[in-house]
Amino acid sequence: MSLSFAPGEIVATLGVNGAGKTTLLGCLAGMLGWDRGEVRLGGEKLDRNRLDHRQRMMFLPGEGFHFGGADTIRNAAIFSELWRGIEAAPPIDMEEWLERLGLLEVAFSSVDTLSRGQRYKAVLLALHCADPEIWLIDEPFAAGMDARGMEAFRLLVRAAAARGRCIIYTTQFPELAARFADRIVVVGSGGIRLDEPTSEADPEELIRKLGNELGIHGAHQ
Numbered sequence: 641m642s643l644s645f646a647p648g649e650i651v652a653t654l655g656v657n658g659a660g661k662t663t664l665l666g667c668l669a670g671m672l673g674w675d676r677g678e679v680r681l682g683g684e685k686l687d688r689n690r691l692d693h694r695q696r697m698m699f700l701p702g703e704g705f706h707f708g709g710a711d712t713i714r715n716a717a718i719f720s721e722l723w724r725g726i727e728a729a730p731p732i733d734m735e736e737w738l739e740r741l742g743l744l745e746v747a748f749s750s751v752d753t754l755s756r757g758q759r760y761k762a763v764l765l766a767l768h769c770a771d772p773e774i775w776l777i778d779e780p781f782a783a784g785m786d787a788r789g790m791e792a793f794r795l796l797v798r799a800a801a802a803r804g805r806c807i808i809y810t811t812q813f814p815e816l817a818a819r820f821a822d823r824i825v826v827v828g829s830g831g832i833r834l835d836e837p838t839s840e841a842d843p844e845e846l847i848r849k850l851g852n853e854l855g856i857h858g859a860h861q
């Protein structure tokens with residue numbers, strides 16, 4: 641497959657189970673190796689061993705990840721230090737996002753002790769604090785967040801895109817992808833099955849088209 645992504649773009653990646661969505665994200669993040677081809681970052685070949693390359697992106701797995709023992713705020717601060725340097729000040733809107741995500745009550749609780757959805761939100765806050773150029777998010781809409789969390793996620797991602805961040809996420813839900821992405825990429829059979837912007841498309845028509853690509857017959861017809 642051959643794809644390029646631009647700053648400020650929100651891309652939803654779809655595909656049946658095993659199509660290669662997570663593998664694609666892992667390769668873009670430099671976490672997985674590849675047998676053939678290359679990943680280029682602003683024209684430069686991505687080198688998995690270069691910290692400055694890896695710091696430009698973050699891969700968030702579906703189950704999230706965090707630093708054991710750290711509380712919600714400390715965890716976010718660790719991500720910020722690792723990605724932006726020890727001198728970097730945390731974003732000034734940290735409290736606002738704690739509130740929007742519904743995390744104020746657990747701001748000083750160890751992430752280990754949080755519920756699955758709360759833990760995922762804590763990691764999203766950390767991603768916001770790390771603020772890499774490229775956000776690679778695996779299955780955010782299946783990570784156990786409540787409706788408020790998903791709304792906050794959309795706002796967080798839109799704000800990041802407005803700052804020029806490129807966001808690529810995977811999902812199994814055509815409806816969510818059609819309504820929350822600037823572009824949709826469907827992978828499968830070792831290639832790209834569909835790659836198109838959402839701006840011009842009628843959402844219902846797009847959802848039907850995605851349903852066909854993903855082998856859904858009936859429910860969306």
Ligand SMILES: Nc1ncnc2c1ncn2[C@@H]1O[C@H](COP(=O)(O)OP(=O)(O)OP(=O)(O)O)[C@@H](O)[C@H]1O
Binds near residue numbers: 655657658662663
């Ligand atoms: N470590 C691995 N070693 C060998 N094959 C793997 C490995 N990880 C994934 N695969 C294979 O690569 C293919 C793509 O897997 P991947 O996890 O990228 O799919 P996906 O589209 O994210 O699927 P899902 O929707 O189920 O999460 C699958 O056939 C899987 O079995």
